[in-house]
Amino acid sequence: MRSSRRHGLSPPAPSEGGFVRHVVTFGRILREAGLEVGPARISDALTGLDRLDIRNRDDVYWALRTTLVSRPEDLESFDRAFAAWFLRSPSRPPYRGALPVDKPARLSERTRTDRSGGVDGRGDEVTEVGWSLHEVLRRKDFAAMTPEEFARLSRAIAEVAAARPVRRSRRLRPHSRGRRLDLRRLARRSLARGGDPIERTFRRRIHVPRKLVVLCDVSGSMEAYTRALLLFLHAVVGSGRGVEVFVFGTRLFRLTEEFRTRDPEQALAAAAKRVVDWASGTRIGASLKVFNDTWGRRALTRGAVVVIVSDGWEREDPALVAREMARLQRAAYAIVWVNPLKGNPEYQPLAEGMRAALPHVDRFVAGHNLVSLEELAGVLAGIERRHAA
Amino acid sequence: MRDVSFATIDELEAGLRSARYLPERGLATALYLSLALEKPLLLEGEAGVGKTEAAKALAQATSSRLIRLQCYEGLDVAHAVYEWNYSRQLLHIRAAQEGTVSEQELFGPDFLIRRPLLEAIESTEPVVLLIDEIDRADDEFEAFLLEMLSDFQITIPEIGTVSGPRRPAVILTSNRTRELHDALKRRCLFHWIDHPTLEREIEIVGLRVPGIPARLAGQAAAFVQGLRRLDLAKPPGVAETIDWAQALAALGRQDLDARTVEDTLGSVLKYHEDFAAVRDEALVALVEEARTVAAGAV
Numbered sequence: 267m268r269s270s271r272r273h274g275l276s277p278p279a280p281s282e283g284g285f286v287r288h289v290v291t292f293g294r295i296l297r298e299a300g301l302e303v304g305p306a307r308i309s310d311a312l313t314g315l316d317r318l319d320i321r322n323r324d325d326v327y328w329a330l331r332t333t334l335v336s337r338p339e340d341l342e343s344f345d346r347a348f349a350a351w352f353l354r355s356p357s358r359p360p361y362r363g364a365l366p367v368d369k370p371a372r373l374s375e376r377t378r379t380d381r382s383g384g385v386d387g388r389g390d391e392v393t394e395v396g397w398s399l400h401e402v403l404r405r406k407d408f409a410a411m412t413p414e415e416f417a418r419l420s421r422a423i424a425e426v427a428a429a430r431p432v433r434r435s436r437r438l439r440p441h442s443r444g445r446r447l448d449l450r451r452l453a454r455r456s457l458a459r460g461g462d463p464i465e466r467t468f469r470r471r472i473h474v475p476r477k478l479v480v481l482c483d484v485s486g487s488m489e490a491y492t493r494a495l496l497l498f499l500h501a502v503v504g505s506g507r508g509v510e511v512f513v514f515g516t517r518l519f520r521l522t523e524e525f526r527t528r529d530p531e532q533a534l535a536a537a538a539k540r541v542v543d544w545a546s547g548t549r550i551g552a553s554l555k556v557f558n559d560t561w562g563r564r565a566l567t568r569g570a571v572v573v574i575v576s577d578g579w580e581r582e583d584p585a586l587v588a589r590e591m592a593r594l595q596r597a598a599y600a601i602v603w604v605n606p607l608k609g610n611p612e613y614q615p616l617a618e619g620m621r622a623a624l625p626h627v628d629r630f631v632a633g634h635n636l637v638s639l640e641e642l643a644g645v646l647a648g649i650e651r652r653h654a655a
Numbered sequence: 656m657r658d659v660s661f662a663t664i665d666e667l668e669a670g671l672r673s674a675r676y677l678p679e680r681g682l683a684t685a686l687y688l689s690l691a692l693e694k695p696l697l698l699e700g701e702a703g704v705g706k707t708e709a710a711k712a713l714a715q716a717t718s719s720r721l722i723r724l725q726c727y728e729g730l731d732v733a734h735a736v737y738e739w740n741y742s743r744q745l746l747h748i749r750a751a752q753e754g755t756v757s758e759q760e761l762f763g764p765d766f767l768i769r770r771p772l773l774e775a776i777e778s779t780e781p782v783v784l785l786i787d788e789i790d791r792a793d794d795e796f797e798a799f800l801l802e803m804l805s806d807f808q809i810t811i812p813e814i815g816t817v818s819g820p821r822r823p824a825v826i827l828t829s830n831r832t833r834e835l836h837d838a839l840k841r842r843c844l845f846h847w848i849d850h851p852t853l854e855r856e857i858e859i860v861g862l863r864v865p866g867i868p869a870r871l872a873g874q875a876a877a878f879v880q881g882l883r884r885l886d887l888a889k890p891p892g893v894a895e896t897i898d899w900a901q902a903l904a905a906l907g908r909q910d911l912d913a914r915t916v917e918d919t920l921g922s923v924l925k926y927h928e929d930f931a932a933v934r935d936e937a938l939v940a941l942v943e944e945a946r947t948v949a950a951g952a953v
Contacts (some may be wrong), residue, residue, distance in 0.1 A: 302837070332696075456748065566832055566833070
């Protein structure tokens with residue numbers, strides 16, 4: 267079989283020459299559509315096509331799909347491009363730039379100074395006279411900050427995020443106080459001693475960061491806090507592997523990739539481009555359901571600490587919130603709910619969505635100022651038992 | 656050269672069929688290309704769509720030995736590739752008290768325990784290597800695999816580089832509990848397995864549950880297809896359809912009725928909420944629908 271194999275690009279028959287060009291151009295279209303199609307993949311595609319009857323359109327489709335696509339998310343773009351390029355469907359559908367880029371700029375301008383009543387600050391300036399300015403700032407409600415104050419604080423927010431919950435890995439590492447014999451090293455060392463294991467070596471299980479899944483509400487009612495919390499989340503993603511970030515308003519978006527960039531401003535801008543419903547309504551239950559259905563089913567939640575950041579203002583169906591929270595709770599290691607409104611000492615969980623969710627929440631924390639974010643980081647680092655309240 | 660080779664996709668399809676596996680055209684093409692290009696194939700899809708089965712069927716169709724590596728968190732080289740037989744080594748050193756034992760002797764092939772990956776690489780007979788649920792293994796292992804899958808050789812520090820006379824066919828499966836490394840994906844062909852069409856699912860049930868009445872097979876498949884359209888926590892896969900059809904056949908049923916469905920639904924649905932969603936009227940309606948659909952399809 268191998269001997270008969272012709273190598274992809276080399277001698278295209280005259281009638282096939284056009285086809286090779288076709289495939290190469292198609293690769294470029296896919297790249298424009300956001301797929302990662304390198305020369306190696308193109309070469310695979312051509313070699314593959316070489317092995318089958320290219321008059322069979324289905325086989326051509328499957329061969330190209332198998333060789334050029336590597337993620338299910340890209341299948342739709344691929345299908346559109348295939349229809350446009352090979353089947354010459356009348357209009358070429360837009361591949362990108364189609365996302366309504368509603369309010370990308372707003373995110374970076376946010377941190378409001380004018381606040382619309384309702385959630386009141388805590389009058390920190392009055393009660394904390396005599397504290398250093400920094401200390402005042404630490405306790406100031408994010409919603410009440412001026413842009414200058416916020417800028418001074420953003421680095422501190424990032425520093426808070428370093429603490430992560432850990433779990434014991436099943437991997438063993440050499441350790442002087444380990445319990446399990448490290449036989450590999452033992453055998454090697456006893457070579458010099460005629461087979462006597464004089465020097466014993468041990469290994470033990472190590473601690474690694476526990477999976478962390480963050481679901482952040484970016485709807486209108488959370489607007490005053492979103493920027494600070496997103497900065498915090500960006501830093502959490504930067505703290506290492508195994509962090510997944512999603513945001514939701516009326517729909518759920520996965521932002522992990524966007525948050526991988528080093529620069530927080532850049533990450534927020536990238537996020538704003540993806541998410542189309544910043545500062546609109548909230549559908550907590552529906553968003554949780556989408557999360558459970560698509561990500562929970564793939565066991566992303568299993569053993570993870572799940573952090574939900576939201577004020578709990580469900581616009582639609584509180585019963586759905588309860589149901590989906592219960593599902594989430596069964597899979598997760600622990601659920602932490604961060605509600606900036608809880609920063610107000612008079613806060614009562616009156617929002618129906620919040621009330622529905624609370625029975626399934628292990629820790630309920632505030633997150634409205636820097637001090638409460640520090641508390642959150644402490645809570646995350648301190649989770650040691652499943653569903654420990 | 657592979658002992659059993661396929662000149663066309665149709666031939667491979669026939670081979671898989673004789674291994675009692677019915678692939679959609681896309682999967683058959685992907686498997687065919689994986690053999691033809693000698694590249695690993697990454698299979699993804701919902702649980703129960705037959706990712707693992709595909710590898711088993713491929714092994715049978717190509718008269719290859721199936722070597723399976725089930726991944727789990729913490730899987731390391733000692734369990735996936737090779738390990739030294741330490742107790743034998745220690746005994747050997749003792750036995751040779753008087754003479755001296757060289758390190759070379761001690762870390763030679765005699766003291767090597769071969770784990771699945773090494774076995775697959777070294778094999779002289781044709782092999783299908785199934786690396787199952789790669790997403791469960793951790794990043795370190797993925798990095799190791801990357802190296803192995805690009806050159807099909809394994810480096811053992813004490814011995815050197817090991818490679819075999821032929822490349823194994825490699826199938827990786829993933830449930831997407833996490834995103835795999837881009838570099839690993841770049842080494843692989845990729846195919847997403849969807850749930851089968853109704854006609855195909857009926858065929859699969861007929862093939863996997865010999866002796867099942869055709870009408871019952873049609874109704875069972877149609878019922879499961881109906882379930883997949885509902886908003887369930889865990890929609891059933893083909894594996895569940897087959898299990899269920901087996902249960903129905905074992906009960907000697909000729910026709911699907913609400914009572915039987917209710918009694919046997921445990922082989923199809925695995926979550927309590929899903930049971931609640933498929934109760935009473937919903938269940939009766941689904942059974943009715945399945946009977947009508949099946950009457951048209953069979």
